Amino acid sequence: MVHQYKLNGYNIVLDTFSGSVHCVDDLAYDVIEMYENNSKDKIITEMLKKYADFPEITKQEVCDCIDDVEELKNDGKLFTEDKYKDLAFDFKKRNTVIKALCLHIAHTCNLNCEYCFASQGKYHGDRALMSFEVGKRAIDFLVENSGSRTNLEVDFFGGEPLMNFDVVKQIVAYARSIEKEKNKNFRFTLTTNGMLIDDDVIEFANKECHNVVLSLDGRKEVHDNLRKTVNGKGSYDIIVPKFQEFVKKRGNKGYYVRGTYTHNNTDFTNDIFHMADLGFTELSMEPVVCSPNDPYALTYDDLPILYEQYEILAKDMLRREKEGKPITFYHYMIDLTGGPCIYKRISGCGSGTEYMAVTPWGELFPCHQFVGDPKYSLGNIYDGVTNTKIQDEFKLCNAYARPDCKDCWAKLYCSGGCAANAYHATGSISGTYEYGCKLFKKRIECAIMMKVAQADL
Numbered sequence: 074m075v076h077q078y079k080l081n082g083y084n085i086v087l088d089t090f091s092g093s094v095h096c097v098d099d100l101a102y103d104v105i106e107m108y109e110n111n112s113k114d115k116i117i118t119e120m121l122k123k124y125a126d127f128p129e130i131t132k133q134e135v136c137d138c139i140d141d142v143e144e145l146k147n148d149g150k151l152f153t154e155d156k157y158k159d160l161a162f163d164f165k166k167r168n169t170v171i172k173a174l175c176l177h178i179a180h181t182c183n184l185n186c187e188y189c190f191a192s193q194g195k196y197h198g199d200r201a202l203m204s205f206e207v208g209k210r211a212i213d214f215l216v217e218n219s220g221s222r223t224n225l226e227v228d229f230f231g232g233e234p235l236m237n238f239d240v241v242k243q244i245v246a247y248a249r250s251i252e253k254e255k256n257k258n259f260r261f262t263l264t265t266n267g268m269l270i271d272d273d274v275i276e277f278a279n280k281e282c283h284n285v286v287l288s289l290d291g292r293k294e295v296h297d298n299l300r301k302t303v304n305g306k307g308s309y310d311i312i313v314p315k316f317q318e319f320v321k322k323r324g325n326k327g328y329y330v331r332g333t334y335t336h337n338n339t340d341f342t343n344d345i346f347h348m349a350d351l352g353f354t355e356l357s358m359e360p361v362v363c364s365p366n367d368p369y370a371l372t373y374d375d376l377p378i379l380y381e382q383y384e385i386l387a388k389d390m391l392r393r394e395k396e397g398k399p400i401t402f403y404h405y406m407i408d409l410t411g412g413p414c415i416y417k418r419i420s421g422c423g424s425g426t427e428y429m430a431v432t433p434w435g436e437l438f439p440c441h442q443f444v445g446d447p448k449y450s451l452g453n454i455y456d457g458v459t460n461t462k463i464q465d466e467f468k469l470c471n472a473y474a475r476p477d478c479k480d481c482w483a484k485l486y487c488s489g490g491c492a493a494n495a496y497h498a499t500g501s502i503s504g505t506y507e508y509g510c511k512l513f514k515k516r517i518e519c520a521i522m523m524k525v526a527q528a529d530l
Contacts, residue, residue, distance in 0.1 A: 075088055077106060083525050085522060087521060090156065092409065107119065157419060175429070177230055180232050181200040181232050184303070201432075202237045225259050229241050229264065267287055268311060279319075284328060287312075287328065289312065291338065293307070316330065329356065334361065336370055345386060356402055357404070360508075387523050407524065418485045421489060422488070426464060435454040437453055470503055472488050490510060
């Protein structure tokens with residue numbers, strides 16, 4: 074399968090199953106487009122007709138180009154066959170280990186964000202804080218179910234995890250105390266809205282957290298419109314100085330300033346650039362996922378604007394890199410040479426199998442976006458996974474499980490997309506969240522173009 078597109082002056086050809094990316098001239102681009110479904114004579118005739126005003130494009134030139142394409146095909150770099158499809162259906166038989174937990178340390182929040190999928194941190198249930206005893210058991214559960222895997226991930230999530238900061242510190246201390254004995258290495262991530270950040274939080278996170286995620290939607294008017302405090306006031310002025318101090322003291326450790334864009338700010342690149350102007354270089358901006366009836370919901374009329382925005386962002390990032398002031402955008406991080414193994418590219422994030430969310434009382438769900446839905450309760454940290462039927466569904470939820478993905482060039486980059494988004498859009502984890510697919514494919518095109526441009530520098 075081959076995907077061709079033009080972007081930023083480049084003619085780009087992606088061979089899906091080999092992962093090869095080719096930057097070609099106009100003639101080669103057109104030849105490749107015709108190659109599979111037309112005879113050599115037909116291609117020659119059409120090319121000579123199309124390039125009649127270009128004396129350098131001779132019959133011999135076209136023939137040589139066809140030969141080059143054929144050579145790439147024979148070398149397994151173009152028009153390669155799908156040799157992975159049979160792997161996808163072996164996943165149910167695979168013995169998976171758990172490598173990551175998302176600890177819902179607090180089902181409560183000190184903000185009242187309108188678009189919050191978690192119902193202001195409560196996940197459509199009661200407010201709750203995780204006890205140390207539950208957190209300790211969650212760590213033990215992870216160790217017990219991680220097999221021989223050494224590196225384990227633990228995310229502190231909410232709600233707002235800093236509303237239960239003492240327990241966060243206790244859990245980390247316990248995990249560190251057993252690392253050597255259990256031959257494990259814990260990597261912690263903290264996601265916070267920033268309201269409770271102080272010197273103690275900064276010192277702790279910079280010492281113990283492999284990554285921190287700081288929630289900021291961009292420009293003050295954009296951020297304050299939907300991310301309000303419980304008394305209805307904006308939170309921008311409170312959190313931005315705290316985030317700046319946090320990042321300043323963090324040095325070269327990992328972080329992301331992460332925003333959400335909506336129908337209200339389809340010019341979201343201006344929010345990304347604003348965050349860069351504030352001194353943040355590691356950035357992420359996600360499209361809102363919500364009911365189409367919400368006033369801030371993205372519409373299909375927004376799509377052309379959003380496509381243009383992603384292109385603007387990619388071109389500006391190349392400019393910044395050239396000027397020695399690079400920024401990182403999470404969705405443009407792509408490794409074309411040594412990326413994830415094929416099993417990872419097929420299966421995706423591992424929700425429900427390798428990755429699970431833990432509620433304040435120890436209940437297990439496939440990920441944070443399923444928390445509170447009794448249908449997707451997997452079990453608990455005391456008895457383990459008891460709902461194996463649901464887990465088997467997630468094992469088979471991959472790039473080859475969705476009918477709409479069958480002929481999609483991007484399936485080995487998105488792994489079939491987010492199961493939660495698919496479920497909320499279609500009622501099935503094997504469905505397709507079409508809107509998200511369209512945005513994802515545009516982001517991948519931009520990311521690949523940037524790699525081509527960087528190689529061209």
